[in-house]
Amino acid sequence: MGKRHKKSKAAKPEADVGMPRPLRKEVLEMANILLEKCSNPFGDKGKEWIEYLEVYGLVEKLRKKQTNYVMNHPDREKGFPAFITWLEGNGMDTNVVSIEKYDVTGYGLKASKTIEASELFLSVPRKVMITTETAKGSVLAPLIKDDKLLQAMPNVTLALHLLCEKCNPDSFWTPYIKILPERYNTPLYFTPEELQLMRGSPAFADAINQYRSIARQYAYFFRLFQTCDESQKIPIRNMCFDDYRWAVSTVMTRQNQIPNRRGEMAVISLIPLWDMCNHSNGHITTDFELKSDCSKCYALRKFEEGEQVFIFYGDRSNAEFLVHNGFIYSENDYDKLNIKLGISKNDPLYEMKRQLLTRLSLLPSRTFNLHAGQDPVDSSTLAYLRVFNMDYNELSARLTGQKAKQLVNQLRDFGLFVSADNEKKVWSFLETRAELLLRAYPTTIEHDEGLLAEKSSSLSECSKLVLHLVIGEKNILRNTIKFTQDLKNEVDELVQQHLQQLAVGMNDLNLGTNQASITDGKDDSDDLGELLVKDTPSGAEQQPVISKEPDCEETSKDILVDTQCTSNETQLPTSEVAAPVNETVSPAEQPAGITETPNDQCA
Structure with a gap:
């Protein structure tokens, strides 16, 4: 009797795990169909939308059957007093900021006093964080040990850990879990009509893939929980799709990386209170201090008493913010649009172009960015487009010529052309694209x-x-078109100026030496590029900027939030003691610093 009572107590407060056996069987059959549907690769690109609608339809049928068994979410605001008391009882100083609801950003943190720039205003001990380390000490431990998917996807592990703790009324983290948002504005919650508005955007495919991936994960785990011996004691054995979607979204919008207890490697975590900071332009101001075993957040600027305190989530585009965090930041200094470029292997000059791109640390096919603002094209995109449009002689000069290294280094320089003809091709190509x-x-x-x-x-x-x-995104493209047109006109003007100089030189009595320096059998427009290159001292060789951006186009089908390629997860720089975590990943709910990824703006 005692054991039965204990089991029901650990499983009931938030969710009725007593889903009738006939319904469990029916849901399992539907989950098998869903898993098979989502595991097959997409067909033709034009059929992605049709296949999405099929998956969406299956999920909606599941949701309808599970309506009476979805976990309850308490009134968030009513839980704030107990949450603050819990934090203070675990050693946190909460006197500098308080929780406030704002019209645009939703809940955020308000300065309780004037906070000076760079002043420490929040220190969160590891003790109150939910992490993948605490998951390994939970009821999920046997499953984590045996399941390869959980081993490969710590963010999924954290989501399931969160659900298990939500089901446990005696969970240490209950005061925190009760103040988490009930739903989010990520594409996982979009209707087909809402998603349709995203057509044309590179984020459209990302949103479809995200939904499909989460549907597949849900089907996989529901089937696993019904058939695996290790899952018999797990309180979320009969979890509903809505429950999994909520947990995944909570992790996706709030996750951050911190060092593990030994400072040897990074673990994914949810950081209470800090994850309620909303995003603003700025710089990372959060790190993790191993000596005190706390995340430390410093003010990115001065905040007056009563003002909302913001942090910087990282240099993410609005597409990344929407897909992974569920909000748009209208004043985003780092907004950009992805553009895929590739050189056909049928190009007779493919191998030469590939070799030259390798020297620039660029791939023959990859995704570049067009940026918001006055300068939409960065130096890496410029260098790629110049190589893309080179002829045989231009490639040879940079692969085997005497000045090859110098000429390669100059490919990222807007002021130095390969040739006038090449430069016009670059901007004409980008304009058309x-x-x-x-x-x-x-x-x-x-x-x-x-x-x-x-x-x-x-x-x-x-x-x-x-x-x-x-x-x-459309404004970025409009601005890019104008930018390319202006630069084409500049090339034409420079060519005309050069031709006028030649005409004047023809009438010069001392013409001989001038002609010798520019006449080499090429047309005058090509000479312009040569002359511009000669303006750079031969001894001042520029070192190429090495691009180490990961190619994120190939991602795991089952990934919730790829820890290498997404911006939702941020890793806090480690200060003071022990091995620092070197890689900084972006946060999931608008926090700044550490791994800024908090996200109450989406709530």
Whole structure:
């Protein structure tokens, strides 16, 4: 009797795990169908949407059957007093900031006094964090030990750990879990109508893949929990899709990396209170101090008493913020649009171009970025496009010529052309590409802005976020088109200036020496590139900027949030004692510093 009572007590407060056996059997059959559907690779690119609708339909049938068994979420605001008391009881000083609800960002932190720039305002001990380390000491331990998926995907492990703790009324983290958002504005919660508004955006495919991946994960774990002996004591054995989606979204929007207890490696964590900081432009101001075993957050600027305290989540695009965090930051200094570029292997000069790109630490096919603001093209994109448009002689000069190293280093320099002809090809190519990308969106900026401006509009919050996203992306493309046109005109003007100089030189009595330096059998437009290169002292060789960006296009099918390639997870720099964690990953809920990834703006 005692054992039965204990088991039901550990499983019931938040969820009715007493799902009838016939329903469990029915859900299992549906989960098997869903797993098979989601495990097959997408067919033709044009069929991605149709296949998404099929998966969405299966999930909605599951959700309908599970309606009466989804976990309850208490009133978030009512839990704040107990949450603060819990933090203080575990050694946290909460006097510098307080929890406040704001119109635009939702819940955030308010300065209880004036906080000076760089002043420490929040120190969170490891003790109150939910981490993948604490998961290994939980009821999930046997499953983690045996299941390869959980071993390979610590973020999924953390999500299941969170669900187990939510089911346990005696959980140490109950005061924290009760103040977490009930739902999020990530694409996992989008309807097909809301997702349709994202068509044309590179984030459209990301959102579809994310939904499909989470559906597959849910089906996999539901089947595992019904058939695996190690899962018999797990309180989430009969978890619903809505429960898994909630846990995954909580982790995805809030996860950060901290050093493990020995400082040897990074572990994924949820950091209470700090994860309620919202995002602003700035710089990372959070790290993890091994000596005190706390995450330390410092003010990125001065905050007056009563002002909302922001942190910097990292240099993410609005597409990344929406897909992984569920919000858009309208003043994003780091907004950008992904653009995929590749050299065909059928190109007769493919091998030469590949070799030259290797010297620039670039791949023949990869994703580049077009940036918001006055300078949409960065130096890596410029170098790639110049190589892409080179002829045989231009490639040879940079692979085997006497000045090969110097010429390669100059490929990232906007002021030094390969040749006038090459430079015009670069900007003409990019102009055409940007125009095609802009036409891929089914609506115009004016149409989207009109929808947002309609006071009588019944647009959902998610629809508004998507419209803000695509408007920003379309503006980036418009700006890129103008940028390329301006640079093409500049090339034409430089060529004309050069030709005028030649004409003047023809009438010069001392013409001989001048002609000898520019006449080598090429046309005058090519000479312009040569002359511009000669303006750089031969001894001042620039070292190429080495691009170490990971190629994130190939990601694990089952990944929730790829710890190498996504910006939702941030790793805190380690200060003072012991082995620092070197890699900084972005946070999941708008926090700044550590691994800034908190995200109450999406709540």
